[in-house]
Amino acid sequence: MDHTQASPSPARWFRVFKRTVSTENPVRKTSTSSLCEEVLKKSQDAFASEKTKHYSFRLLQLEAILRMLESHEEEFVAALEKDMRRPRFETVLSEITAVKNEALYAINNLQKWMEPEHVHKNMTSLLDSCFVQKEPVGVVLIVGGWSFPIQLCLIPMIGAVAAGNCVILKPSEITTHTTDLLHKLIPLYVDACCYHVLNSEHGELLEILENKYDYMFYAGDRNTGRQVMQAAAKHITPVSLVLGGKNPCYVDKSCDLTMAARRIAWARFVNAGQNSLAPEYILCHSDLKDALIRELCCCVREFYGNDPRESPDYGRMASAEQYSRVKNLLCCGQVAFGGQTDDGERYIAPTVLTDVQENDIIMQQEILGPILPIFTVQTLEGAISFIKKKGRPLAVYAFSDNIQVISHIMSRTSSGSFCSNDSMIQSLYTSLPCGGIGNSGVGVYRGKYSFDTFSHSRACLLRNSTVECVTYLRYPPYVEKQLQLMKWACTLSRNNSWCNIL
Structure with missing residues (x-):
């Protein structure tokens, strides 16, 4: 259910890589560049053949992806167990089922999506055919993320395939077993x-x-997202970036505290917290804080037992670098419960922090780990003000039984998505778009939104060449009567009623 994550500094890796190439192996850069260019050339040639434009071809590819997931489900489960000690339940639900639903949704709607979209006409185009034709953009580069490496690769790929494009997929190298499996199975x-x-x-x-x-699609951290956008700018390449942010979670006095705690704890600690749609911090009234912490602690014991390290349902950090980064965040504030770590297993216990300061490092970067800070506010306005100071996140969450509170937070804040009285569940809806705004991303995908993202909306006007009943009025020499007639033919009325008829 994730849509992005902070990757361990590819810029640093690249600097080291360049030094190694220049001093130890001057041939490697050329050889790797040639391999990538060869793949790109094959993709460009395949797209030029126009076979991806046909409905039957797209349908076959989507059905093949679905068949791959159905035939190799247990292999994907095993790969993610090796990479992150991911529980089978989480992999099947958030990876396999999510991607299968995406493929089925595209299969069921592809023919309709490919149909021309007819538009309203005015008097000057009364006898013409006016429509928008969705065309594939060409060769799409998709750079997938590591926190949910199957869905972050295959969900955008399904959209690109449905739209008739060729795809070059670059999975994350952090989840090596899953990446190797994708590399083996997809061809x-x-x-x-x-x-x-x-x-x-x-x-x-x-x-x-x-x-x-x-086209370039990237799901990941902001720093790498900037590098992707800079690279795209060199060639004026359109780009979608699904980045992270500080997702706030407001807990109102009116809500069912036990219910709220269960839904927040699940979202924050599933996949060991490595999820960019998870709540990043809680805002609640000071009167609620202690009771909420107790409820969260009870939820953790209910979900994972007294020692989550022994639970088969609790995962691990994806890499040593990710583990070290998240572990360092534990120095912020005070540990209300949790805080245990194990370097050998890359284990970090589900943790709640209090007394965190707004300028602490944990509030300056995406957590992507099983740590949840709690802040207190005295009023709803104070909570909204706090949220706005942190920029526009990937998601905003609000728990309240008061519909006016929910409406107020939704209307006064801006984010990629909004969800009331639950956390992260919006990512299960194929018909809803996924994406950020501002620092949390550019563009949206999922379902029809993916198809549109990877399509070019081509304006098409098919004119009648034999009738000049109106169009002759535009030709010189100009006279005032012609201008008035053209204005009448071209100008929309305020209620647009006759346009709707046409």
């Missing part, structure tokens, strides 16, 4: 000329970004 199921999976042999991310693609 066995989809057209090997149109769809390619890059691995480390094809070069580092920044090296891959140097090439010219027709």
